[in-house]
Amino acid sequence: MASAHNSNDDTPDWSGCIVAVARSQDRQRFGELFAHFAPRLKNFFMRSGATASVAEDLAQDTMLIVWHKAGYFDPARSSAATWIFTIARNLRIDLKRRQRDPRLLEEFYDLAPEPMPSDQVLSAERAARVRLALEQLPADQADVVRRSFFDDAPHADIARALNVPLGTVKSRIRLAMQRLRSLVEDIK
């Protein structure tokens, strides 16, 4: 019986779940995906300022899009978590623009952009690298990247919360990006 776990290690095979949903509308595998990601998505939306009930609705909407768009997911180009994050990010933009129509966002942010010959790095490997690299970043840099990119906090708010100058926030983000970039470059 297929499950979300690879036979060779304990890392859940979320990509395999999405592929199974695309191939055979596999509700069991979707359930595993949901059990893992829906509570995290709910927290993501709460961190971005949504109330618990709105956050739960948005987590549901995200997972519904995952179900419908699973056929566009390409495990060679994106990790499951990255792909689901981009869907949630698009819904968050909708929320900010007070328009909850996910179709609008496809206009700017491709869920499945055309691969370009110059995109040399296998994206799934890149995602694993980035996750590892984030753990190795100095804590203050990783924290600022998370507050800005994940929580969507304006840089001025981050500066106030951390009691540091705005320039420090910007330079930490720049340093973090340089570090992430160089770690990803290593695998090219």
Place this chain on the structure above:
Amino acid sequence: MIRYHPSLEILEAYARGALNAGSALVVACHVHGCAVCRSEAAILEDAGGAFLQDTTPAAVSGDALERIFTRIDDVPPPSARVKAPGFLERFSVPAPLRRQRVGFRRWVTPNIWFAPVHVRPKPEALTYLVYAGKNTTLARHTHRGQEFTSVLYGRFSDESGAFGPGDFAQTDESVEHAPAVMSDSECLCLISADAPMQLLGLPARIIQTMTGSLY
């Protein structure tokens, strides 16, 4: 070869969705054709995926999954297809722009036209295409607030450099320029601006007033 890119700050704001819709479209058109910026945006999105994996789960209601299964037969209606106007056909514009509704073009001189891009849900910035034929110089102007430009076709140059296909330019009130198109190429750009360009020099301002140009 793309030489000018958005700053990391702009790219980060784009990738987390903090730009207004018009500015995001201009950045999207650059990113679409730029392997360097696509890779940067992908790293940020991977970071987002990693944060999502590692964030504390918030309990969802017990019947949340059941409720999804009751909704999965509601297939969202397909997006309305937008047909690009005929005058854009020969430029092979990037995909993010092809999905936008472009209004009528207006010739402001025999060599220059503007056409509004009706970015949804609401633009929050002036978003428009500007075309200039060979050997054309735009009236000298400056800007109020920020202006983003993506070169979609051909090249132009100004005091800060020579811009070609795929290049991204950012200007603000500190920049005063008269972009020029050379004899070897025409030029098509997508622009989003906080406010109309501020033409310098009396004749140009009179023309702007007479034509009621919004740009």
